[in-house]
Every structure is written in structure tokens, then in C-alpha cells.
Amino acid sequence: MSRIRLFSRIFIDLLDKRKMPTVKFDKSLVTADVKADLLATIKTLNEIPAEHVKAVYRIALSSIERGRDLYTFQTGMERLRLNHLDKRDISEIGLFLNNRATTLIDRNKCKEIGFKRARWVYSGAPCTGSSFQDELHRTLNGTEFTIADGINVRGTAIWPGMERGCKCMSKSMIEGLFE
Numbered sequence: 001m002s003r004i005r006l007f008s009r010i011f012i013d014l015l016d017k018r019k020m021p022t023v024k025f026d027k028s029l030v031t032a033d034v035k036a037d038l039l040a041t042i043k044t045l046n047e048i049p050a051e052h053v054k055a056v057y058r059i060a061l062s063s064i065e066r067g068r069d070l071y072t073f074q075t076g077m078e079r080l081r082l083n084h085l086d087k088r089d090i091s092e093i094g095l096f097l098n099n100r101a102t103t104l105i106d107r108n109k110c111k112e113i114g115f116k117r118a119r120w121v122y123s124g125a126p127c128t129g130s131s132f133q134d135e136l137h138r139t140l141n142g143t144e145f146t147i148a149d150g151i152n153v154r155g156t157a158i159w160p161g162m163e164r165g166c167k168c169m170s171k172s173m174i175e176g177l178f179e
């Protein structure tokens, strides 16, 4: 390959890289209510000692604001050196906190767009939060609910993807279209 062709190829490669679509997560979606929920949730985690709650919150928030950047969470947490947590524990916590935030962000988006109803979608992979969670969520598959209220289970409102270990999702419905 001639030198000119080689250079022009490198140049085109560079241009192509610049054109690559970078999907940038919109940080403004992480609203005050999402942040408040994140902090409150971290406080409920038995694995996180009270003196580390603030640090874990900062790490989790930056991972969420980077658009579900689980690597950021993992490396940030490893730097905290909480010896009772191994890589797997950290990644499970990171996924939970990100999933929960994503559910809240989606719920806010639905409110903004005007979607009021959604359907529970069981992912197919077991939900591992508790002994009865998987069976319950499996039976909820396809159940329609009001996004603002969630589904009432024994007096507690639940939403897909909000609880620890839950891999479920929700599918928003345009009023009248799927009914």
C-alpha cells in the first residue's frame, strides 16, 4: 500500500470513529427523587456499614449518571476495600442499584409522556431476591397495572425491577391501544 493511501485510510478511519454514534446518557434524568431513593436504598443494605453509606452513594450515583456504568461501580467499590464483599457481591449490588434507578427513571419518563398503564414482564431468568420472589414474579407476568400505583402485594406496592434480585421489566401501554 502506498504511503498516501495508507495515510488516507488512517484519516478515514479516524473520521469514521468520530462519526460513531455515542449514546450519551442524559444525566438530568437522574432527578432528586431518584437520588433520594438511591440513598434510602443503600441505607437498607445490610452489607454496607453506616460509615460507608455516603461513599457508596457517591459511587453508585456516578455509575447511574454515566448510564448504567457497572464498571465504575465495581472499581469504585473495590477501592473502598470492604473486605467482606467479594467481586460477585459488589456486582450484584451494583446491578440492583442501577436496575432500581432505571425503573424509577422509566417511571418518570412514562409520567412525562402520559403513559399510565404498563404490563409486568418476567424476564425468564429467575428473580433471586427471596424464596417466594421468583414464583410471585412469574405469576405476575403479563399483569396490567397503573404505573403510579404499582401492584399491591400483601399491602406493599411493587414494580418490576425495583426489588433486589428482580430481573423483571415493564412494558408501558398507550391507553386504548392494547386493550
Ligand SMILES: [Zn+2]
Pocket (backbone or CB within 6 Å): 127, 137, 160, 161, 165, 166, 167, 168
Ligand atoms: Zn422479578
